[in-house]
Amino acid sequence: MSEEREPKKKPMLKRMDNVLIVVDDLEATKAFFTELGLEFEGEATVEGPQVGQLIGLEDVRATMAMMRTPDGQGIELDKFHTPDAVRFGPVNTPVNAFGIRRLMFAVEGIDALVSHMLGHGAELIGEMEYGDSYRLAYLRGPEGIIVGLAEALG
Incomplete structure (x- = not known):
C-alpha cells in the first residue's frame, strides 16, 4: 500500500503589516503623520539582546511609535538611542x-x-x-x- 502524500502548501504572503521609518525627531514625525490623518496607536521602548539579534545590531535601545492609516495599514516610526542611527x-x-x-x-x-x-x-x-x-x-x-x-x- 502506498502512502498518499499531501501536496506541500506553498508559502504565501497574507498582507503587508507595516513599514518602518527610522527618524531622529520622533515627535515632529508623529505630529506630521497625525495631521495627515493617521492615528497614533502607541509607543514603546525596545531593547536588549533579542532585539539586537533580530535586527543585526548590538546594544539596541529604540523608541518605536505605531501609526495606522484609516484602512488599518501600519507605519512604524523608530528613534534609535543606541546605536546611533546612520x-x-x-x-x-x-x-x-x-x-x-x-x-x-x-x-x-x-x-x-x-x-x-x-x-x-x-x-x-x-x-x-x-x-x-x-x-x-x-x-x-x-x-x-x-x-x-x-x-x-x-
Whole structure:
C-alpha cells in the first residue's frame, strides 16, 4: 500500500503589516503623520539582546511609535538611542535616490489637505493631473520623508 502524500502548501504572503521609518525627531514625525490623518496607536521602548539579534545590531535601545492609516495599514516610526542611527545622504534626498523614497496615500479633498499640511510645516515638492484619472501632489515632511497624495478624478 502506498502512502498518499499531501501536496506541500506553498508559502504565501497574507498582507503587508507595516513599514518602518527610522527618524531622529520622533515627535515632529508623529505630529506630521497625525495631521495627515493617521492615528497614533502607541509607543514603546525596545531593547536588549533579542532585539539586537533580530535586527543585526548590538546594544539596541529604540523608541518605536505605531501609526495606522484609516484602512488599518501600519507605519512604524523608530528613534534609535543606541546605536546611533546612520543617515545616508542629505535629508532632502531626491525621489530618484535608491531605496524606499515615498509613501502614497489615496485621499479626498487633495487641495484642502495640501493646504493643511503646508500650514503644518510640509514642503510642496510638486503637483499635477495624471490624465483624467488622478490629481497628484508630493509633499516633503520631517526627516525628508516624501508623501504622495492621489485623488481620483470623476
